[in-house]
Amino acid sequence: MKLVSWGGVAAFFAMGGYAFYVWGSYGMVAAALALEVILLLRRRRTLLRRLGRMHRMRAGAAQGAGAVQGRVLGQGER
């Protein structure tokens, strides 16, 4: 495998005069994919947090109702 001989970092970044076009392309691809991943992970996090809160509240409400019912029944027995 023969590697490209760029002859220095500056020449590499200059891309033979096409720096703006080449880095503009690769930069946009990197930025777009990174943004998609960030937005997706954030969507997942907020969704999980919201659902977690909802189910905890629901479980809490069911427990609370059970406790109240138990107390009422207990009083009735006495």
Added chain:
Amino acid sequence: MSRRLINWFRFASPASFYPLAGRLAPWFAAAAAVLVAAGLFLAFFVAPTDYKQGEGYRIMFVHVPAAWMSMFIYLVMAGYATLGLVLNTRLSAMMASALAPTGALFTFLALWTGSLWGKPMWGTWWVWDARLTSELILLFLYLGFMSLKAAIDDPRRAARASGLLALVGAVNVPIIYKSVEWWNTLHQGASIRFSSGTTMEGTMLLTLVVMTLGFWMYTIAVALTRVRCEILEAEGHAGWVAELLARERGR
């Protein structure tokens, strides 16, 4: 026979596909990272300088894979949408909408990188040429699919309407693919053909293939993660979600 059928359809249910997608996604993400890293190395350090376009042609290694993915994802999306229309399976419609944003993203990237390639090589950012115009229509099809789905409140009706749009729009994909042969366009013809092989140097072709595979794996990882969000949004009230969240909290 019947057992295999049951096992197969088990994963068509969102509740059982959710954990499977969660287990698979990291592997596809890892494969994508490795392939894209290898592809970038090939693109900048192995692929030789083009004798006609100098270093500017290196845009090809993101432009062509993005353009291929934009068409390929559309076909897969339309396939899932059709499956959803025919079998009325909820997961198919969810997969279709999980793929749409990534497809739209690759379409945008194909147009963006193409524009940055066209400026130095053709002297213009944009022309209303058949290849470019049909690719722009593809972007509008993706955006139309997503907006239509979002505009209808009832999920079943939304899936049906957007599925139909995806299916009808699929006719655009062969038009994009064949546009450089059917019309006299500024866009260069295909360098790789199924019939006559390639007119491209070996390492350039290898770089394209590696980059495309990397984008492909990325797409699968992102679509699997997004379909999990779609499932949670649709079935958030279900008992299995409560159990799952309790289990994750306990861990």
